[in-house]
Amino acid sequence: MGKRDNRVAYMNPIAMARSRGPIQSSGPTIQDYLNRPRPTWEELKEQLEKKKKGSKALAEFEEKMNENWKKELEKHREKLLSGSESSSKKRQRKKKEKKKSGRYSSSSSSSSDSSSSSSDSEDEDKRQGKRKKKKKSRSHKSSESSMSETESDNKDSLKKKKKSKDATEKEKDIKGLSKKRKMYPEDKPLSSESESETEYTEEVRAKKKKSSEEREKTTARKNKKEKEA
Numbered sequence: 001m002g003k004r005d006n007r008v009a010y011m012n013p014i015a016m017a018r019s020r021g022p023i024q025s026s027g028p029t030i031q032d033y034l035n036r037p038r039p040t041w042e043e044l045k046e047q048l049e050k051k052k053k054g055s056k057a058l059a060e061f062e063e064k065m066n067e068n069w070k071k072e073l074e075k076h077r078e079k080l081l082s083g084s085e086s087s088s089k090k091r092q093r094k095k096k097e098k099k100k101s102g103r104y105s106s107s108s109s110s111s112s113d114s115s116s117s118s119s120d121s122e123d124e125d126k127r128q129g130k131r132k133k134k135k136k137s138r139s140h141k142s143s144e145s146s147m148s149e150t151e152s153d154n155k156d157s158l159k160k161k162k163k164s165k166d167a168t169e170k171e172k173d174i175k176g177l178s179k180k181r182k183m184y185p186e187d188k189p190l191s192s193e194s195e196s197e198t199e200y201t202e203e204v205r206a207k208k209k210k211s212s213e214e215r216e217k218t219t220a221r222k223n224k225k226e227k228e229a
Contacts, residue, residue: 147223151220151223154219154223158212158219165212169208173201
């Protein structure tokens, strides 16, 4: 099998156009535009004069419109002037009436002003008094709270001191008894002697408790006096 022949014959476009012949024009050419009919100088003058006449008619129309507009403006001005004159007269009347009423109301206004100023001063005094009372109450409350806190702290410290004192006294008593027993192991204490020792220790403890209670009472009285001061 041989190869397929895909060759195409070359065609010259210029030669093809020449073979077709001249193209028929579908519109005016440049020669037609140059050979168009043109007006003469006289015809131009006539056209210019016609335009000037048309402009004169426009000017006349504009003048008429301006005259009508001027008349309307004059009418409007007259209305405004008449209204302004009437309003000025009304204002003058109101001013006269105010002056007359002001003479009578001046005395009443002065008395009302004095009463209002006195009421204002009274209100200010009341407000200042209320503010001072509030400040005093706040300071008193703060001082009371601080004093109550100090009292509670003092009571706690006294209780702790009492407990520590009682514990130390008990330890001392126990140590003293143990020392005595060590010193005299042969001499056993009799029942009557042991009872006397216990009674003595109880009396000492009671006296110490009374003294501590009296101290607490004296401190509480001092704190009350400081609060009252």
